Amino acid sequence: xxxxxxxxxxQSTRAFSSKKASWKDxxxxxxxxxxxxWADNTCSCKCLIIEESNTIAKLAQLADQSxxxxxxxxxxxxxxxxxLEKMHGERGRIYARQQAGAAINTILLKLTDxxxxxxxxxxxxxxxxxKLLDVPGDITIEAxxxxxxxxxxxxxxxxxxxxPLETMLNWEKWGESSRPALWxxxxxxxxxxxxxx
Ligand SMILES: Cc1cc2nc3c(=O)[nH]c(=O)nc-3n(C[C@H](O)[C@H](O)[C@H](O)COP(=O)(O)O)c2cc1C
Numbered sequence: 001x002x003x004x005x006x007x008x009x010x011q012s013t014r015a016f017s018s019k020k021a022s023w024k025d026x027x028x029x030x031x032x033x034x035x036x037x038w039a040d041n042t043c044s045c046k047c048l049i050i051e052e053s054n055t056i057a058k059l060a061q062l063a064d065q066s067x068x069x070x071x072x073x074x075x076x077x078x079x080x081x082x083x084l085e086k087m088h089g090e091r092g093r094i095y096a097r098q099q100a101g102a103a104i105n106t107i108l109l110k111l112t113d114x115x116x117x118x119x120x121x122x123x124x125x126x127x128x129x130x131k132l133l134d135v136p137g138d139i140t141i142e143a144x145x146x147x148x149x150x151x152x153x154x155x156x157x158x159x160x161x162x163x164p165l166e167t168m169l170n171w172e173k174w175g176e177s178s179r180p181a182l183w184x185x186x187x188x189x190x191x192x193x194x195x196x197x
Pocket of ligand 1: 010011012013014065119120121122123124156
């Protein structure tokens with residue numbers, strides 16, 4: 001799928017049909033993560049793939065989000081933060097958290113590319129999930145990603161309107177919301193289309 005289309009199509013989906021998500025597609029999504037950038041090329045993230053519907057139902061309870069039970073697959077992103085902490089101290093722990101966020105987003109985008117729907121779920125009872133799935137104490141559970149096919153006609157009503165691009169951009173210095181005139185007038189620099197600059 002065209003990359004811009006993948007970005008536009010990705011949305012948090014919270015209603016799944018009974019059509020089963022393929023474990024192979026979930027593995028493809030994890031493979032996309034593996035190809036990503038890693039501090040020291042050290043992949044601190046591990047993924048747990050869940051196919052058992054009973055386990056997914058229990059995870060829905062432990063997240064207190066009943067819609068999760070209808071997902072036909074689940075990818076749980078885990079992280080061994082200590083790996084990078086040994087090499088880089090506190091900074092390594094920051095790297096590890098950053099890597100987990102990048103991994104989660106990569107999974108969401110790859111699943112979209114494969115025609116699947118999903119959602120980033122960050123609210124759950126970590127310790128109870130750890131116990132249920134035998135996750136060791138030195139592993140952080142970073143996110144649950146319920147996977148499946150959206151119900152027919154599903155539209156994400158909760159999807160908030162995204163704030164305008166300008167609210168995210170600073171130019172040259174923090175707080176500078178306009179692109180410097182010098183640049184605007186420099187015809188040698190290629191100008192991006194469509195952003196009003
Ligand atoms: C760190 C994080 C935690 C989230 N936790 C949950 C969650 O527990 N349950 C849920 O339904 N959505 C959760 N979301 C999804 C957001 O609600 C969603 O991304 C946001 O409303 C924007 O909608 P969109 O993903 O459709 O663009 C989470 C997203 C992030 C980034």
